[in-house]
Amino acid sequence: MNRRTFHRAPEGERRQELIEATLDCIAEFGLKGATVRQIAIRAGVTAGLVRHYFDSKDQMVAEAYRAVIASLTEKAQNVEGDPATRLREFIAVNFTEPVADSRSVSLWAAFISQVRVDPVLAEIHREGYLAFRNTLQELLSEFLAAKGRSASEEECRRYAIAINGLVDGLWVEGCLAGDLFRDGELVSIAMASVEAVLGLPIEN
Amino acid sequence: MNRRTFHRAPEGERRQELIEATLDCIAEFGLKGATVRQIAIRAGVTAGLVRHYFDSKDQMVAEAYRAVIASLTEKAQNVEGDPATRLREFIAVNFTEPVADSRSVSLWAAFISQVRVDPVLAEIHREGYLAFRNTLQELLSEFLAAKGRSASEEECRRYAIAINGLVDGLWVEGCLAGDLFRDGELVSIAMASVEAVLGLPIEN
DNA sequence: GAAATTATTATACGCTTGAATAATATCGGC
DNA sequence: GCCGATATTATTCAAGCGTATAATAATTTC
Numbered sequence: 001m002n003r004r005t006f007h008r009a010p011e012g013e014r015r016q017e018l019i020e021a022t023l024d025c026i027a028e029f030g031l032k033g034a035t036v037r038q039i040a041i042r043a044g045v046t047a048g049l050v051r052h053y054f055d056s057k058d059q060m061v062a063e064a065y066r067a068v069i070a071s072l073t074e075k076a077q078n079v080e081g082d083p084a085t086r087l088r089e090f091i092a093v094n095f096t097e098p099v100a101d102s103r104s105v106s107l108w109a110a111f112i113s114q115v116r117v118d119p120v121l122a123e124i125h126r127e128g129y130l131a132f133r134n135t136l137q138e139l140l141s142e143f144l145a146a147k148g149r150s151a152s153e154e155e156c157r158r159y160a161i162a163i164n165g166l167v168d169g170l171w172v173e174g175c176l177a178g179d180l181f182r183d184g185e186l187v188s189i190a191m192a193s194v195e196a197v198l199g200l201p202i203e204n
Numbered sequence: 205m206n207r208r209t210f211h212r213a214p215e216g217e218r219r220q221e222l223i224e225a226t227l228d229c230i231a232e233f234g235l236k237g238a239t240v241r242q243i244a245i246r247a248g249v250t251a252g253l254v255r256h257y258f259d260s261k262d263q264m265v266a267e268a269y270r271a272v273i274a275s276l277t278e279k280a281q282n283v284e285g286d287p288a289t290r291l292r293e294f295i296a297v298n299f300t301e302p303v304a305d306s307r308s309v310s311l312w313a314a315f316i317s318q319v320r321v322d323p324v325l326a327e328i329h330r331e332g333y334l335a336f337r338n339t340l341q342e343l344l345s346e347f348l349a350a351k352g353r354s355a356s357e358e359e360c361r362r363y364a365i366a367i368n369g370l371v372d373g374l375w376v377e378g379c380l381a382g383d384l385f386r387d388g389e390l391v392s393i394a395m396a397s398v399e400a401v402l403g404l405p406i407e408n
Numbered sequence: 409g410a411a412a413t414t415a416t417t418a419t420a421c422g423c424t425t426g427a428a429t430a431a432t433a434t435c436g437g438c
Numbered sequence: 439g440c441c442g443a444t445a446t447t448a449t450t451c452a453a454g455c456g457t458a459t460a461a462t463a464a465t466t467t468c
Contacts, residue, residue, distance in 0.1 A: 030321045031317065033321070105316070106317055106321075112317075113311075113314035116307070117234045129377060129380075161390075165370055165371075166366065166369055167369075168376065169373030172316070172372065176319055176329065186365075192362075193401050197397050199400065
């Protein structure tokens with residue numbers, strides 16, 4: 001009975017691999033198909049190792065959720081340029097890979113479905129949603145100011161809620177059934193709708 | 205060892221009870237917490253009965269999914285009155301119980317997360333989405349006609365996609381974190397946004 | 409280069425799972 | 439009011455679950 005050979009992964013790397021493997025399994029087999037053993041196989045290690053890096057499977061899943069939220073928001077946070085360009089980019093990013101991907105929405109939905117069950121996930125969701133929406137609100141505020149239109153914080157809040165909903169809704173459907181839409185159609189619809197809501201063109 | 209007493213449920217009734225119990229369990233414990241045994245307890249029967257009514261647990265879950273989609277769309281399909289009233293009602297229904305409820309969105313998300321895994325669920329989702337969107341498109345077409353504005357089918361399609369996305373996105377966030385919004389705020393934002401997108405007031 | 413450290417494997421345990429089977433209580437037809 | 443049909447219960451089963459523990463291979467330290 002020979003023991004498997006292995007290598008000790010550098011600081012933090014194995015943790016990251018396990019989280020990534022967790023997400024792969026959830027996307028591929030669903031939450032209940034993402035077992036410790038499957039995840040370990042995917043990460044190329046044995047099952048016992050999970051408990052060396054995490055207190056429990058649930059804790060690992062929660063951290064994986066954090067990673068998903070981060071990946072969905074980070075792309076949108078880091079847009080650059082003048083306000084109009086940033087707003088355009090912010091919207092477009094959600095209809096471009098890797099955000100616009102059936103894997104992303106599967107993961108998102110899997111976690112959303114647990115928000116009611118698990119208060120830890122509920123809190124993570126809340127933070128992620130607010131971060132995303134507040135970024136958008138800030139962006140809108142700057143955009144409207146640059147266009148010379150005065151808008152109260154309250155107005156910006158309402159715009160942010162609406163546009164966030166619009167983008168989220170289109171994102172979900174686009175990811176789930178992309179073949180129902182033509183190429184670039186969703187981003188075009190999103191842009192036109194945002195312009196209508198704001199009553200301003202988003203071009204420079 | 206006395207055997208439990210029971211009564212034989214009338215035609216089809218037990219099936220319905222089992223489906224309802226399945227949804228209760230998914231909403232309360234998540235997909236992986238909705239075990240045959242939990243579902244049976246909830247339905248007030250023993251676990252073995254599930255396989256008397258369904259070929260497998262998976263088939264029962266798929267039928268439960270159909271029931272969810274139906275309940276989410278039926279309220280919106282059955283609005284009455286003149287076009288503007290129907291459009292207003294169509295939107296408002298999504299922000300009123302029982303549609304606007306954390307249980308609903310939990311169930312929706314649980315199934316959405318499986319769309320990538322299970323082709324049967326994918327097809328059910330697709331049908332449900334298109335039914336909802338086509339109803340909305342029809343409604344918009346009539347509304348615009350009544351307002352004397354000519355709109356091609358293509359235009360109506362784009363409006364339907366946008367408004368569907370908007371309503372869905374707001375619905376999800378409202379259900380998940382209702383306390384982030386004031387009473388009636390979401391429906392008010394939805395109405396205002398729809399008016400802006402269409403460029404028309406929705407009042408009579 | 410031996411010794412100490414620890415990341416990793418291997419194995420086992422108790423529980424829960426979905427499903428198959430056999431026994432039986434309920435009910436409609438006569 | 440019995441009798442056949444069947445809806446329902448009770449029990450069992452193998453497989454898979456998350457986790458605990460002990461052995462061991464890889465790396466670091468001195």
